[in-house]
Amino acid sequence: MKEALKKAAVSSPKLVDVAQYAGVSPATVSRVLNNTAPVHESTRERVRAAIAALGYQHPLSMSDTRIADGTIALLITDILNPFFPEIVRGVEDEAESGGFMLLLCNTSEDPLREKKALQALSERHVDGIIACASRIPTEDLIALHERNNTPLVVINRRLHRPDIPCIVVDLEDATYRSAQHLLNLNHTRLAYLSGLESSESSRARRHGIETALAEVGLTLPPEMCPSSFPSIEGGFQAVSALLTLPEDRRPTAIIAYNDIMAFGALHALRTHGLHVPDDISVVGCDGLLMAAHCNPPLTTIDQPKYTMGRLAMQTLRQILNNQQSLMGGYTLMESHLIIRESSGPCPHK
Helix, strand or coil, X not given: CHHHHHHHHHHCCCHHHHHHHHCCCHHHHHHHHHCCCCCXXXXXXXXXXXXXXXCCCCCCCCCCCCCCCCEEEEEECCCCCCCHHHHHHHHHHHXXXXXXXXXXXXXXXXXXXXXXXXXXXHHCCCCXXXXXCCCCCHHHHHHHHHHCCCCEEEEXXXXXXXXXXXXXXXXXXXXXXXXXXXXHCCCCCEEEEXXXXXXXXXXHHHHHHHHHHHCCCCCCCHHHCCCCCCCHHHHHHHHHHHCCCCHHHCCCEEEECCHHHHHHXXXXXXXXXXXXXXXXXXXXXXXXXXXXXXXXXXXXXXXXHHHHHHHXXXXXXXXXXXXXXXXXXXXXXXXXXXXXCCCCCCCCC
């Protein structure tokens, strides 16, 4: 192994190569380089010998703006959205087991913050990036990957690039199954709380619903797809808009873009004196822990959030440790429809 790494010295060895050669973690190499924590002298000597043998060049001098070596950046869309903590925990647990530090970049659904985060990561050295941010433009993520040849793994979106691994749930199939569940309960007027229409994942969810409806000769009219911010407030506003429709055109069942929009939908229906599921059924998509404890408990699509985070970091570690080439393609994760009390038979109207 060491002979192979010596041969790689001419091709810009990375910090993980030094760690592998010295038999230590990337974080230990970072501590030696930056003198940020005590390291036993014999270990320091092994790291220095590995640096010399491989011809490793420290990419940036230490400064106030420096990001430490052995660091993985994780981009998420909104830290306040309870969908993300389980993903973060999965990434974090796997990163820690490999001796990596995690840098969390929260963009708060703000395009300006997204640009600042991408710019900062392009200017500072990180060993790899995991992106779980569905609304960052695809071209911006690809540019970040190409600018420094930084390994990139993406969660829950498809970049359509053969060299970028994507860990995804088939969201189109998920909402197809949600719609089928409601159709089997004799619902024919379905609505979809679409979140932001610019989101690729929102369009995939909508297509799944439309496919299920088309199979039984039904459609999803535009007025049944209110667009709003994918939050509790957005769900409340979208359902309030649906309830302005004439009673004979209102939906008898709602599929929400995500669980937190479904929570807002439940609140709006209670506010307007409607009962779930006696008057109208509601289905979410995420499988948040709190979905089982809302009133009524929410029918939802459970996504394997922790597993996706852990697998994304495992994939990145394999790339960094040269155990596999920069491979792309999709790793498709299973999702499950969890039927609870928020969905029931269509009321006779």
